[in-house]
Amino acid sequence: MDFLGFIIILVKVLVVFAATMLTVLILIYAERRVSAFMQGRLGPNRVGPKGILQPIADGIKFLMKEEFIPAGVDKPIFILAPAILLIPALMTFAVIPFGSSITILGREIALQVADVNVGILYILALTSIGVYGIVLAGWSSNSKYSLLGGLRSSAQLISYELAMGLAVVSIILLSGSLKLNDIIADQQGYFLSWNVFKQPLAFVIFLVAVYAETNRLPFDLSEAEQELVGGYHTEYSSMKFAMFFMAEYANMITAAALTVTLFFGGWDFPLINETMLGNWGTALSVLAFILKMGFFLFLFIWVRWTFPRFRYDQLMKLGWKVMLPTALFNIFVTAGYLTIKSVV
């Protein structure tokens, strides 16, 4: 790799990281405004015009809060746990292509930090690591409520991750590659070539699983304010608490981006061939990606403020008795169809 290539990658990393963090801030603001809108309230409206500086005020508040470590906690794990949750949440975005390639000075640059050939596996692996953060936080806190929160999280993980993985498998069967770029290329072209139309069942399963993955209502069992006070983060304060908070939103961004990539053609702008339009096409593709992602982020917020919470055994039941068999059935049908197609 030449020096320029190295610089380019560095810039991409920084841009993606900054964009993710900025989106986290925007999301925190959006969540509060949208929920306020849905509930007939005003929401934050004091800090800055229309309250847009509220997330920054929140951040400063978190920084200035006392860092309190309760007695009897397992200190190294207690401190490490928020990082275990946040870092993978920020890393997952690296393999997601957020636009077609851009040409600068005759050099074609793909809008993706790393084009890993096992992209999907990378994402699934990292998101599973994130759960350890929750489990360890609950375990190390020396609090019964936190412990229950952590335990719920691990139970939740095994219930939905299988179904989620199997939903992704049906997509992989269609595209024949684990590489996210190949999956997007497979959906290029006409509107109906998006996977959501080819694999509606997988899409529904994936979407439900993704809500469980991000610990959002109706699956925020490990947090469950009304039952477990704060669940795994009951004992956390200051920036450590903020890290859990940021991880949740970062996970939402990844989940939305992944949903768009797998089922909605990624950066594909319907009916337009971006590669023909040069850099303008790239801009269009980035715009398409942002719009689609924005919709799914809004959906996250919308769902959260509409539904009650599942009970822990009900989630397990849903995961094992409904989602898993459905996902298996879906794979069976998809594989059968592909086999017949290849024979005929």
Next chain:
Amino acid sequence: MTRVTELPLETDKMVLNFGPQHPSTHGTLRIIMELDGETVTKATPEIGYLHSGFEKLGEDLDFNQYITITDRMNYLSPLCNNVAYALAAEKLIGIEVSKRTEYIRVLMCELSRIADHLLNVGMLAVDLGALTAFLYGFKLREDIYDLFEIATGTRLTTSYTLVGGLMRDIPDGYDKAVLKVLDEVDKVANDIETLLNKNRIWQDRTKKIGIISKEDAISYGITGPMARATGIEWDIRVNEPYSSYEDFEFDVAIALNGDVFDRYLVRMEEIRQSIKICRQSLEKMPSGDVIVDPGLGYSLPPKDEVYNSIEGLIYHFEVTMPNRGMTPPVGEAYVPTESPNGELGFYIVSDGNRTPYRVRTRPPSLMNYSIFSKLIEGHMLSDAPAIIGSINVIAGELDR
């Protein structure tokens, strides 16, 4: 080498201290729960964290002064407590209040019922994670509190009734303000039901949770919406009408399963019936005075008499001075009323002094809460907030 599988798998029960500081204990309830995994095997509620000596205060305050204590017992529907106490005191003394007073009391009680049920349904929703339904109701409750403020001067510590009537009449144009809010209530009740009734998660979380049988409801002395959700058709407003409730036409909402979902449905229906009663009371509102003073020294004379005539001033002093006025008969009285949560009554024993000998409250919350440990056993920890929410424990009334 030991084989792991041959080791006995020891499990211990975990004792979880649920409350008194907990987001879903609504005030200051404390429950000591024994958990097996997440299943509650035993729950021991401990009450008394909000004990304020309200009953004892009744022995030191005269009949009108104690009214200010009654509304502090119940922070969801204070006016119902005002009315319940006034009714008992009036029965003891033998005062018959004017028809207008009775109608206004009915109006206020029913508005309180709407406010209470809206909040309760909302709290149940928020305990199950649905914050939006809660805020829909909460916003409207604010409007109802505004109505209370217009009539009584305060939102919560209303102290609206007096022995023999009301502190003051409702202002002109009050009916318009009430009707406007009632229309809104109708809409919001529909909104909440749209959001929750057919929601599968909501149904899963509330159906077959905390089932009370008819027999249990009777043996535990459960009243109000909780009893009606088990299929008991008992509403004191209909069965033993007080304060002119016999003049109003409304249905008693009952459900048959006695679970959390049915208690929710009964409350929603009661909101609708209360709207009906409120409208009727506004339509049929008789004219007249709101304070009856048979010269026994219970109610203060009108203010312009106090300021402009010596007789009025003397009478005012007679009423307020501790060694004059108020000569209640020796005896005892109890009037059951249908408060939003069940039977509420004040049992007053008088020895002929200015202050009662004893004031005992029959709070619905205490009896309703007594079945809680039976309801939660065998359910999961997550069901505890749902059941507490559906009981609607008002700690102020519970501990008094």
